[in-house]
Amino acid sequence: MITIASDFGTPYPAAMKGVILQRTDTRLVDIAHDFPRQDVRAAAFWLREVLPYYPPATHLVVVDPGVGTDRDAVVLRAGDHALVGPDNGVLRPVARELAADGPFEAYVIDDAEIGPIEPTTGASAPSAPSAIGSGSGEGDGDGDGEGPASNTFHGRDVFAPAAADVHDTGRETLEALDYLSKAPAENLVDLELPVPTISDDRAEGEVLVVDGFGNVITNVPGRFLEGRDRIGANDESVPVGETFAAVPEGEQLATVGSHGYVELDVNQGRGDDAFGIEPGDRVVLEGFE
Amino acid sequence: MITIASDFGTPYPAAMKGVILQRTDTRLVDIAHDFPRQDVRAAAFWLREVLPYYPPATHLVVVDPGVGTDRDAVVLRAGDHALVGPDNGVLRPVARELAADGPFEAYVIDDAEIGPIEPTTGASAPSAPSAIGSGSGEGDGDGDGEGPASNTFHGRDVFAPAAADVHDTGRETLEALDYLSKAPAENLVDLELPVPTISDDRAEGEVLVVDGFGNVITNVPGRFLEGRDRIGANDESVPVGETFAAVPEGEQLATVGSHGYVELDVNQGRGDDAFGIEPGDRVVLEGFE
Amino acid sequence: MITIASDFGTPYPAAMKGVILQRTDTRLVDIAHDFPRQDVRAAAFWLREVLPYYPPATHLVVVDPGVGTDRDAVVLRAGDHALVGPDNGVLRPVARELAADGPFEAYVIDDAEIGPIEPTTGASAPSAPSAIGSGSGEGDGDGDGEGPASNTFHGRDVFAPAAADVHDTGRETLEALDYLSKAPAENLVDLELPVPTISDDRAEGEVLVVDGFGNVITNVPGRFLEGRDRIGANDESVPVGETFAAVPEGEQLATVGSHGYVELDVNQGRGDDAFGIEPGDRVVLEGFE
Structure with missing residues (x-):
């Protein structure tokens, strides 16, 4: 496979x-x-x-x-x-x-x-501008001259x-x-996803990606939400829910996504629009003990 | 399969x-x-x-x-x-x-x-924030604690x-x-697609979906168009065609789509824009006898 | 296959x-x-x-x-x-x-x-509005009456x-x-992609397509770029590069695409926006000897 x-x-x-x-x-x-x-x-x-x-x-x-x-x-x-x-x-x-x-x-x-990687035709060049090029004398159009x-x-x-x-x-x-x-x-070139800074009641992290639903996936592990009913997310206070449907349609929430991270979402809406953040932006989460 | x-x-x-x-x-x-x-x-x-x-x-x-x-x-x-x-x-x-x-x-x-549904690694948690979490002590990030x-x-x-x-x-x-x-x-939860109200020369229905071409698919069966050359569609008079190409490029028509319903279309254009309607909107079709 | x-x-x-x-x-x-x-x-x-x-x-x-x-x-x-x-x-x-x-x-x-091409149900009509139609007496909705x-x-x-x-x-x-x-x-109906007019230091061609990256693919064979460091492209002077990365991020260049034609691109950006051209537009390339 x-x-x-x-x-x-x-x-x-x-x-x-x-x-x-x-x-x-x-x-x-x-x-x-x-x-x-x-x-x-x-x-x-x-x-x-x-x-x-x-x-x-x-x-x-x-x-x-x-x-x-x-x-x-x-x-x-x-x-x-x-x-x-x-x-x-x-x-x-x-x-x-x-x-x-x-x-x-x-x-x-x-x-x-x-290679060379060749198309399955009689032509010898990778790709095939010959049908056009042959009519005006430019050859095969493969001008880089550097191999396959x-x-x-x-x-x-x-x-x-x-x-x-x-x-x-x-x-x-x-x-x-x-x-x-x-x-x-x-x-080899390495790449580490950014690591958040976390204390008992505060997490400073980053938006990793936004998915197609508009769910904002942060790099803060979901455990930060354990035992909390509400958190502050970039100064907005939002409920913590176990499912999108824990809040009314159109309302914001924080949840643990399927990948285990804190997500900032809207039930049946776009979290990125509601929270006004995008990949790479800073996220500060605050727990209210 | x-x-x-x-x-x-x-x-x-x-x-x-x-x-x-x-x-x-x-x-x-x-x-x-x-x-x-x-x-x-x-x-x-x-x-x-x-x-x-x-x-x-x-x-x-x-x-x-x-x-x-x-x-x-x-x-x-x-x-x-x-x-x-x-x-x-x-x-x-x-x-x-x-x-x-x-x-x-x-x-x-x-x-x-x-389940549990597990990734093919040594880790035991679904999804794997551990690579990050392990560096800062938050555990596996899987905070829901509710099973697989x-x-x-x-x-x-x-x-x-x-x-x-x-x-x-x-x-x-x-x-x-x-x-x-x-x-x-x-x-089980049931779902019925909406049923139109149809008389000899009038059909009151609804837009079911709009496809990627902008074709407006209604819930009115195609038989309503039988024997008609023109219909009124939400007060616009449009020709009935058997193919998109029955009208000039850019013009509106009503036709029977591949699913058997009346569609409101534009030849090589978007019916939803031309008719100004979207899924869920009401559609009134009138036949001129 | x-x-x-x-x-x-x-x-x-x-x-x-x-x-x-x-x-x-x-x-x-x-x-x-x-x-x-x-x-x-x-x-x-x-x-x-x-x-x-x-x-x-x-x-x-x-x-x-x-x-x-x-x-x-x-x-x-x-x-x-x-x-x-x-x-x-x-x-x-x-x-x-x-x-x-x-x-x-x-x-x-x-x-x-x-054909006829039939769905795998008891129904005999192509497509199946019968579930709806049967409730209101319109028959099978397949109104064209012209075969499969x-x-x-x-x-x-x-x-x-x-x-x-x-x-x-x-x-x-x-x-x-x-x-x-x-x-x-x-x-049979034929279709020839347009042929450019090329002389030693000038090529008049056309934009064939723009790909998803915004790369502008012309019909001018890549050989036109051979031996040149810069060309004029619709009156803008741009460097010729063998790779996108030959110019700084966000800057324009001309290169030979994977299909063998001259492309007008932006390194990590959209060539179509930068050059202001789209499929079908005329492209004049000028070589500075």
């Missing part, structure tokens, strides 16, 4: 799937392709929340604002899972989770050794074939892939 | 899929995850229009504004299909359809007997495992699932 | 999948269902860029502003692939590509011979069953499908 996550929207992920399906016929599962664009931290959060619910799998992740720069492309083996994506930190929180905070193994992809991988779509040209190969080779024997070289895990 | 429908957007459905794939390797098919948020009636309409085109399957449906309240979680067996979701009426119109208006069987899920199911994500913690189990056990032998208890179908 | 592409959004593609899965159990892959509404040219572009990365497959495409008119429904066999969709040109650029500019075979679907295919949803009623049959029959023996008749390919 290969899962696929990106901030690509459509139809770019479909090109990645085609490349994978040229190499393997395993099950493909989409995690999401509408992660906030180029927001490595939000993707890292969601992947850490979602991927641990999967059986052992190869997870392909492309949220990659540095595509085409010298950032590495990596494969991590964490627990029974493998993660394939850019070395920008996006894979680290979920890798720690899948490895149960134990060690994990890291490999760097030599992308010059992958495009500079802007490593999802298709590097990560997709690598994920297919990792799956096919088997996560236990990654050494068999000659374009992978083992790398010291401590040299 | 398990189909999955929700108003979750992403990436929550991916967590549900992981839970299912831990338990079964059947085919998963997405129906939609962008149903209007917490709109039970719209989801009920679309499910009734779409699911009958499937071969026998288990259908997982999560449009659940009452999540975490005492509303039941249910399994319905209707014809050769099974439906799994909240007992809020969303499953009833399609169940009637799949059962060809005959009887169907209902089971209530004892959700305390499902979260209060806000029964899709992942109750409905997904139940759907997988229903599939694996077989729809014919649901009694084998010890957390299901047979329930009298007449005790 | 059957791939599916449309401008339908949701949940209409799910009805198509149900119809297909009634007939075959092959793998289904979504290409995209959010192509710009009824924009045949944009869909033709994206299909040509994406489908050639797939192994041999049957590709179902429904971007069909003329649904219900007398436009034909067709099957094209191009290389090892088959394409199923409306005869409005949307299939032609990718067919040329898959056939490596060689000949391809075309068949016209006699849609009166397909709806006039507005050929995706479900014509193209989906045809794609399933093409897959099941085998792309090599399409003659076995008695509702297909061989057609001279030159009689």
Whole structure:
């Protein structure tokens, strides 16, 4: 099984799937392709929340604002899972989770050794402006002259074939892939989600993400709400509820979300609008003893 | 085969899929995850229009504004299909359809007997704020202290495992699932889509839903348009066409949609904008004899 | 394998999948269902860029502003692939590509011979307003009285069953499908993406599409940028970069996209906003020698 996550929207992920399906016929599962664009931290959060619910799998992740720069492309083996994506930190929180905070193994992809990734036509160039270009003499339009991988779509040209190969080779024997070289895990880019400051009756944290319902997910663990009926949230006093329906429709509340963190929500409405906060904003919660 | 429908957007459905794939390797098919948020009636309409085109399957449906309240979680067996979701009426119109208006069987899920649903790590808590929490002493962040199911994500913690189990056990032998208890179908929450009032030359109905093209789908059966070239629709006179292209681009028309109801549309434009109506609004159609 | 592409959004593609899965159990892959509404040219572009990365497959495409008119429904066999969709040109650029500019075979679907496509209930009508209609005496609501295919949803009623049959029959023996008749390919509607005018230091082209990141994809082959450090783009002077990250965050650049064309982009921003252009707009690029 290969899962696929990106901030690509459509139809770019479909090109990645085609490349994978040229190499393997395993099950493909989409995690999401509408992660906030180029927001490595939000993707890292969601992947850490979602991927641990999967059986052992190869997870392909492309949220990659540095595509085409010298950032590495990596494969991590964490627990029974493998993660394939850019070395920008996006894979680290979920890798720690899948490895149960134990060690994990890291490999760097030599992308010059992958490919070339070619469309299934008679044409030899990646992608195919030839139908147009041939009419006006410009050749194949592939002007970068630097080898098989495009500079802007490593999802298709590097990560997709690598994920297919990792799956096919088997996560236990990654050494068999000659374009992978083992790398010291401590040299990889790390990413830690921000840690809140918590005392008995006060928590200073941050908005990690806002989900599609408008639920504001903070980094304050849900335990802060234990035993409280009301809290102050950025100077607004709101009830603590175990469910959205604990308050009337349209009213604000604080609850513990499915990921275990304090959420600031509105029953059948948008918490982000009601509280006027967005990802990255500071959140101060105050408990009234 | 398990189909999955929700108003979750992403990436929550991916967590549900992981839970299912831990338990079964059947085919998963997405129906939609962008149903209007917490709109039970719209989801009920679309499910009734779409699911009958499937071969026998288990259908997982999560449009659940009452999540975490005492509303039941249910399994319905209707014809050769099974439906799994909240007992809020969303499953009833399609169940009637799949059962060809005959009887169907209902089971209530004892959700305390499902699970616990755990991520595939060494951690024992559902979801995993421990990577953060462990650095600042808050424990596992799972503050609800009420058992395995979260209060806000029964899709992942109750409905997904139940759907997988229903599939694996077989729809014919649901009694084998010890957390299901047979329930009298007449005790379930019902939902009827609104019925129009129709005379020879006048129909008073309602907008059921607006699709992504802006087509306004009413609850007036298409037969009302038979033999008419023009109708009045909320005091606007519009032609009746068999296809969108029966009128010039950008012009309004009434037609019979693929579901058999009168639609108010614009050829290559949005009917909802042109007619100024939205779901729930009243629609008066008048035939000119 | 059957791939599916449309401008339908949701949940209409799910009805198509149900119809297909009634007939075959092959793998289904979504290409995209959010192509710009009824924009045949944009869909033709994206299909040509994406489908050639797939192994041999049957590709179902429904971007069909003329649904219900007398436009034909067709099957094209191009290389090892088959394409199923409306005869409005949307299939032609990718067919040329898959056939490596060689000949391809075309068949016209006699849609009166397909079907009827029926939901899996006791009801005999396509779609099922009977649950409502039966309560108020309007009959089955299916007012068109013209046979099995709806006039507005050929995706479900014509193209989906045809794609399933093409897959099941085998792309090599399409003659076995008695509702297909061989057609001279030159009689089909053609569509050519616009060709730019290029001289040594000037290219006059057009915006083909804008992707979800806001990248402006022109029809000027990437070779135009070879050896240049800066170009003029509609009178703005911008640097040429091999990667988005070649310029500071938020700044404009011209680059060669993954499809081989000149793109006008912003590093971690939207090129369409920055350059003030949209699909169909004229683009003049000037090289400074």
